[in-house]
Amino acid sequence: GDVAVLVPAAGRGERLGPGLPKALRELAGSPLLVHAVRRLAQADCVGHVVVAVPAGAVDSVSALLTPVLAGTGVGLGLVVGGAERQQSVALALAAVPGGYPIILVHDAARAFAPPELVDRVAAAVRAGSDAVIPVLPVVDTIKQVDPDGAVTGTVDRSVLRAVQTPQGFRRTVLAAAHAVDTDGGATDDAGLVERLGGRVTTVPGAESALKITRPFDLQVAALLVDP
């Protein structure tokens, strides 16, 4: 495949409760990162994966992921992540070899994103989009509140979308966005492209690409583990 995937996995995952960094928490006997990379490697488009890991975890993550990718033809790079997600992505991007014109960025926390979603995002970039994000409709009613929690307004949810990963980019576009913007504040990479005035398009997301953030999410994700 001509697609490289950056996997920011260097966060502490404090909202999941005390313990290992989130990407290394286990579900059904394997760390979330292993579930995530296994699915990425199942996507036809993927040729290389670069994971940003917590400081001190390069050797242990290498030992975890090398057997996952053995025989798949997918290359692996590992970098130590930065203080903020955005920096972890920039460090991983700098470690991608030549020959990958399409870059996807995928949170380890979305460990059960299906391979078809990965291929769908990459195909939309290949078809000409600079930046592509998978989205779902918002099912809840969304309200604005004041600091006391009193409601000040109801938002029109028909124009809202919940955004997932993998997000896909032409490599030059992602590199330019990260070069201009290094303050670390963005919560997703498409946001950096938007700030530059770039056009970001959408494809349908997948419910199984949920972000594992809180303990309840782990219980849901347990239903998605391969038998």
Ligand code: C5P
């Ligand atoms: O904290 P949050 O859930 O938004 O993190 C999203 C993803 O970014 C996670 O996979 C996490 O491991 C990663 N991350 C990172 N480097 C940081 C902070 C978060 O790679 N400094």
